[in-house]
Amino acid sequence: MSSPPRDQDRNASSTTDATPPTHPVDLTGTDVSPEVLRALYRDMVYARHLDDEAVALQRQGVFPAYVPLRGQEAAQVGSAAAMDRTSDFAFPTYREMAVAVTLGVDMVGYMASHRALWHGGLYDPSRSRLAPINAVVGGPVPHAVGWALGAQLDGTPGCALAYFGDGASSEGDVHEAMNMAAVFQAPVVFLCQNNQWALSVPNRDQVAGGSIAARAAGYGMPGHEVDGNDVLAVYTTTRAALARARSGGGPSLIEARTYRLGPHSTSDDTRRYRSEDTERQWARADPIERLYTAMLAAGTVPGDDSFAAEVREQAQEAAASMRAGVRVAPPPSGEEMFTHVFSEPTDELLRQQRAWREEVELG
Amino acid sequence: MSSPPRDQDRNASSTTDATPPTHPVDLTGTDVSPEVLRALYRDMVYARHLDDEAVALQRQGVFPAYVPLRGQEAAQVGSAAAMDRTSDFAFPTYREMAVAVTLGVDMVGYMASHRALWHGGLYDPSRSRLAPINAVVGGPVPHAVGWALGAQLDGTPGCALAYFGDGASSEGDVHEAMNMAAVFQAPVVFLCQNNQWALSVPNRDQVAGGSIAARAAGYGMPGHEVDGNDVLAVYTTTRAALARARSGGGPSLIEARTYRLGPHSTSDDTRRYRSEDTERQWARADPIERLYTAMLAAGTVPGDDSFAAEVREQAQEAAASMRAGVRVAPPPSGEEMFTHVFSEPTDELLRQQRAWREEVELG
Amino acid sequence: MSQLLHADSGQGPGTAVSASASASASRRPEAHHEGPDLRQALNAALDRALTEDPRTLVLGEDVGRLGGVFRVTAGLQERHGHHRVFDTPLAESGIMGLCVGLAMQGWRPIPELQFDGFAYPAVDQIVNQLARMRYRSRGAFPMPVTLRLPSFGGIQAPEHHGESLESLFAHVPGLNVVAPSTPAEAYTLLLQSVRCDDPVIFLEPKARYWDREQIQLPPPDSTQELDAAPLGTSRVARPGRHATLVCWGSMVRTCLEVAELAAEDGVDLEVLDLRWLKPLDTAGLAASVARTGRAVVVHEAPLTAGLGAEVSARLMERCFGELRAPVQRVSGFDVPYPAGPLEHQYLPTLDRILLAVQHTLEF
Amino acid sequence: MSQLLHADSGQGPGTAVSASASASASRRPEAHHEGPDLRQALNAALDRALTEDPRTLVLGEDVGRLGGVFRVTAGLQERHGHHRVFDTPLAESGIMGLCVGLAMQGWRPIPELQFDGFAYPAVDQIVNQLARMRYRSRGAFPMPVTLRLPSFGGIQAPEHHGESLESLFAHVPGLNVVAPSTPAEAYTLLLQSVRCDDPVIFLEPKARYWDREQIQLPPPDSTQELDAAPLGTSRVARPGRHATLVCWGSMVRTCLEVAELAAEDGVDLEVLDLRWLKPLDTAGLAASVARTGRAVVVHEAPLTAGLGAEVSARLMERCFGELRAPVQRVSGFDVPYPAGPLEHQYLPTLDRILLAVQHTLEF
């Protein structure tokens, strides 16, 4: 055998070469205001608590499953915070809970997807500027391009923000979307969270060449690799990319390099494919700590830990209120299976709905 | 409207910026033998005559349609000639007739596809080292990667050569295939003939960034842009890429920049989308002339034009024999509709076949 | 009525590979020498749709400057501008994803995919995204997208240019599917589709593109009400007493020809043009069979799991007592769509349909 | 028999979201506490396939190190090496394209696509390439590819994880389609599929993955002949006299439960497990209905153009005189597959099937 698939010569316990970045966020000379910094911190802490709460709800059998984002708070909060919430629109995958937090999405409505009440979630996507949760890897990325093209055609200043993962970068749809966006010069920012894993498959067996940001050059658009655990870096990079798009400069691609600290989903077992060692190393690159340390040093927050305590308390409340909400959230009526299919139900669907009703009443 | 789709600001008569390369092929110091050069010349001339003959057969109603390759002879002959015909395998689109010529494919069998006798052609694809004609743009490219991976797993020295066009570069399958090839380090060469047009759509509205070769870097593989009307350049570049792949160096991408001198197909009308001016300019970059002039100058062929005359005569014979063959080629029996579906026909298919037979006998 | 079997032997449906095909249609019931052909009717409907609603868009491969390979969109870009009518890169999945995003922005896209067989790469975006975005978002994002798909066979085209996808699409909740049969029908059904707030898969019978009808097409700025039956209503193309031929798209003309031939033998066939394949007009089907007691369903798609099965099943469910013979199906065989000369052995011929009628009547 | 309607109310098919689901199956006809579960049976069949034929390969997303999200491929990479069992990048279309190329090289790939809904992106490669490469090449390239697809619903999973694609695939000439219902069946049918020289779409009933059966699975190096009925043969899972329940995959257990309940009321139902959905066992269907005179077909897929229609149409064609009532269909509704609590209102319940049985018997 001349040259086998790369799988073979791979050592199961050395799956990533990157050294986790543990240094504090660099606030020197930043034009980002202390209010914004504190808001970024708050959103990350909220997300962390809500994430932990969701994992707990799964353990307790309230959620059939959940997809934790622990470790990716900076990548999500930093990018979403850069959006103009009056005009921009975000297209999430299934793991963008911290984006939802940042956009102020109703968390009971958001978690309704994981509670298995309604696949897309029960929040208002139009008002939230967040498309329904999308479980097809790569699938929503071309939607972002279409949305952005629509904004461009309308002459409105809206930009689209398309979230996807390192695994998604292998999908044809992501390529088609990037090429189209660059051909049309559509105002869209492609935000890849490279958390180094697509379920059990590491970058090495997924991303030829090793860099998703490097793909941008092939489409003639800017590609930025950014420390995805540095919320300020993600924020300013996204802000610049959105500004560029808004002013007619076309699309760009940002690869936020981060790490999925938890399992792929609550049904996953990471021991089967990666070492706890690396997990522990990356845990030390906690994006929340990295911002807080910097804010403390810069005097953005008081030195007595009161800010952290206050935020923690609020986040706990948010988590508790989410828990309370999802526990009592009523399942949608079976009628809703039928009412959202078409704008006007067809005769056949009405017949089926009647049959369903009769059976429910009988049963 | 802020920034419209690029379509708008496009001037219908200026569709390509590239200046057609009209200079003779540079034979200085080449390691390519005179025999090979003459063979490249011969194959190009054969292809030209067969192509013209096919267009004529379409005009005379023998072929329902045909897809001319005029202008692309160097890109096709140069790349195919670099193959090792005992171990390599080529995956064509619908326009690779000159590849077939170079590989010695039976031309009556090849043209059977255009004569609408059998979609994939009636040549022997295994012996010919040429996969059946494939009409799905981008579709066969992943096959080449699978074939190459199979050769790699077998430990045989075979390489795959995947042909596709500039339009195909927009398809998701081409991206998925390139990423997979590079992840697996499969022995495959991606050969893009950028003939500047995908039917009526020019590169400008198709290929973001303007270079297909530049996409290779994003997969961590070599990308070469080559003068596609210089048969020697295409030949040596492909030869090097195949050698690299064969020795375990992995895939590479070659973009042969050329020009489709004729219509997309015999049903097409190029006046609707491009200027005759550019067509005329590119006609002066004739790859056959460019090699012949160089061979004359280098003494590779006698100065009295006897070689050209001899080749022309042989090519005319080949074209005539193709014409004679396709005119009398019998349509496959309707039985063949049924016999090639499965290795063993199902009961239901046998039932349908019997019904078809009865109807044919009645009708 | 066995002599019927020979009445028309040798005359299958016309091969309409060129614009002159209608010339050979003189003996056909709905054939006219004057009036617009089906392509012109579609063009007029698109022109009107673009005129009456500034949110409509026409997009796809080669629909802009070229006006589509069949010229259905000819002139639209000149008349409505490069923003409303534009070419896209060659990427079917991306095109449909683009449309989902455009619809989320409030646009009403009318994409074209160039041929039936090239809708397969877009199936994911159509099934997983387009068909359920309204449902997923609980009505927040209606999807008024009309996908135009030149469909069915009969024109001696290359592989993948003769496919019938109605059964695939009709199975997908959230989609409407329609196939017009005449110029007048095409005009009305296309406008109806575009005005519908839900996705419509619009299957154009490409073998009938050159069929003409003596009708007056309204000007693009017409404000006259459309004289259209509600969405999902079938049409009695020919009333009859002895049996019902159920058909759609290209097969309607074929069935009308069958009915003419049968009439010569005193057999009075009703021809029911379903038009809408989803929603399927169960009431119309049942009403027709209530009159005739017998039905033959005719389609080009392969037999197994074709839409004929659904028609047959519904008729059994609704008309069990009235059916005097089992519903017969005349269809393509369970084989891949074949090339040229085999095409008319694959497609339902007049003889095969007459034979089924005979079986039904003699049952 | 109206009291039947309440006999089992509230007890739909078990939700098998965790490996412990079989515990709740104690009252079920085919439930066992001991013996291998369906996943283990599949694993044993794959192990044997890899052992007995060195040309077989197992590939897909997360099938290698992880052993698949359901652990169906667990341990295979360790036992057969990284060349025979390997992870691919996340690209469904590319994976199936890869398999076409591998098969052209003489390999016998057994790809997995992770969930039913993620087969849609691969439909083009499956329909346009895999299903017709043998046909296109007139037998030169057989396609012995078995696509494993965890299918159907019932496990409270996210969107796109509960789909039934049998009707789509059964319509495609050149494909075989099979859905096992028990561990023993799964073992035999998977080996049979892998040994078949043509493509097989192997639909695994994921809600039955944890069902156990007291059988002895042969060791991987077993050379014992498979005790298998010919490809395309159905199985009488329970003989009966009053009516036939036609089903496959997950619905077989459900139908056996229905039969148990009906038996308590003296109604003797035959349960026909189709197993093969293409080729469909028309003879087996006809034989059963010849005995019972009545049939109800049960599937999870939406009603319209579902495979139930084909079953119904064939029964009418073959057994018109014997049918004492119209064939009834009990299926999912014509709505997108819903989330969690609505899942069991969407899926055929015992009550709905019993109601249909009652209608049939009272007809």
Ligand SMILES: Cc1ncc(C[n+]2csc(CCOP(=O)(O)OP(=O)(O)O)c2C)c(N)n1
């Ligand atoms: C088209 C498609 N294929 C497969 C899956 C199953 N799946 C869900 S998540 C996942 C891995 C995704 O990895 P990545 O894109 O890196 O995102 P991450 O999960 O790391 O956030 C897979 C294979 C899917 N949801 N969609």
Ligand SMILES: Cc1ncc(C[n+]2csc(CCOP(=O)(O)OP(=O)(O)O)c2C)c(N)n1
């Ligand atoms: C998947 C797919 N989409 C659309 C088509 C219709 N079509 C045939 S050729 C062509 C243009 C292809 O352009 P390119 O890849 O540049 O190759 P060229 O024709 O220039 O050789 C199109 C759109 C197709 N055959 N396959």
Ligand SMILES: [Mg+2]
């Ligand atoms: Mg990832």
Ligand SMILES: [Mg+2]
């Ligand atoms: Mg081209």
